[in-house]
Amino acid sequence: MNERKQHVLNAAKRLFLENGFANTSIQNILDEAGISKGTFYNYFNSKNECLISIIEESTGTASVLREELAADGPDGPEVLVEQILVRLRMNREQKLIRLYEAILHSGDPELRDYMKSVHLSELAWLEQRLTEVYGEQFRPYAADAALMEFGMLGQYLQFAPDITSSEELSKRIRFVIRRTEALLRDMAENDEHLLEAGQFDLRADSPSLPAPGRVAEEMLRLAETLPHESRGTGREFAGFLSTELKSEKPRASLMQSIAVPFRKLFDGLPNEPEARTVMSALWRLLKSSNLK
Template identity: 60%
Template sequence: MIVLNERKQHVLAAARRLFLENGFLHTSIQNILDEAGISKGTFYNYFSSKNECLIEIIRQSWEESAILRNEIAAGRPDGPEVMGEQILIRLRLNREQNLLPLFDAILSSGDEELREFMKKIHLSELAWSESRIVEVYGEWTRPFAADAAVLQFGMLSQFLRFSAILNIKEDFPVIISFILRRLEVLLRDMADHNEWLIPPGRFAAPGASPPPPPVSETAERLCRLAGSLNGEKRKTGEEYAEFLSGELRSGLPRLMIIRTIAGPFRKLFEGTPLESEARSIMRDVWQTVRQKTEQPKEDAAE
């Protein structure tokens, strides 16, 4: 399984290079086969189409940012500063991984499958912002958080757009901090007037992300991955894996404690052939944690 994942990452890296150099529309599957040095059968073993290959490139980046957002909050009191750093992670990954040209390619392609995928990505980001606004500023913001998420997204997009037009240096941390301070003022104004346009929870997109696998499967993968390490790292990895597995199997995982362990565990695999596999497993860990920690809230609301 891990070997297959390595080969898949090799194909994705080749496809990304070609999409950025030649453009998505001007890159054929045969080009990808030649660049990656694989057969057509190998390509279709991983992807059903060129579209799916592009979607996987973007999805993996989104997953990476979701993992880093959870890790960055480890051992810290929550608040606007943490939220600002979490927003910054997405912006930096987009730039570092050169994803913006790929987004533009999707928007200009007219391909319905790709556009639908990007719609789900955008809705997912807005849903994350809505949820974080309630967590950071308090339960009183829930009726207004969806509108605030749109306002936050819009302000950030426009500041970045006009920074380029006006040739002003993009200082991401300063811009984000400025926006979040304005956002709190807007939230209080909406609350004072009891006004909102978008009902809570409307950003949830059915099928935006698959449900996490069974806990037993994720726990087994954690232990198997830790066992692939060598020397002292293996002992440390197995201890981390045992702890994470135990928390996942519990009725209500302790979020702050998992955040403390999850980052160091994933970092054991940085720069190794197992890095993408570790990221994939941590995606499932965080999905499981979120599902388990949100369930009691939903039950209580009913």
């Protein structure tokens, strides 16, 4: 995502939050961003697509931060707590809940189908993480556990919407995760489940994997945009990652350890969102069977 497109998204998001999605026209966005209609349609086919891009930017950022948390050290329930907290904080800080509500109340089939795919993708992610945290033997029961955990957490947060501190949110997440673990172990002990493993993944509208060569090129290009004092380090990181991506047997674990510091070189820079987008594509490749 280039800086100009990011500027348009920021302008549209301000208007959607201030005036509501339904009350914001494309002309309003053009005026707020100071762009022509042609420029808008160069980036988006419709107002719906603009809104979807805003949400995708957030989910992509959350995905990168979650992967970085898991790459920092030993996995376990506490990592899962922090990963869930990342998404909750982002939803609240960026006021995304209001955008989600606008979609649910819009009645627009395209937007509602998109939000359904986002919800299913989140459940698929949680199902996989429960299996990774507690062990492969729990995979047959992880889909049910993910659905129950998602529901429990949602109800606890809805019951106390004024709670915003990370400490209080973490407390509730830990409580729900402990209850989920107990349910997961009970289902395994009784060999009882309703949902089939991987059911959410099959129903979620997941985009196709990016081309490794394209991601490698984007990382090398991004490294050249870094300030002089960090450009050498960025070139070194990007060079290593791109070489591994193009090799016959990429070393995924080593790439994970380099991906985190490389992405952080862009913190606070104008093209930080673009860097997160590229690194989100890299993490998707790292998580795929193609690079394992």
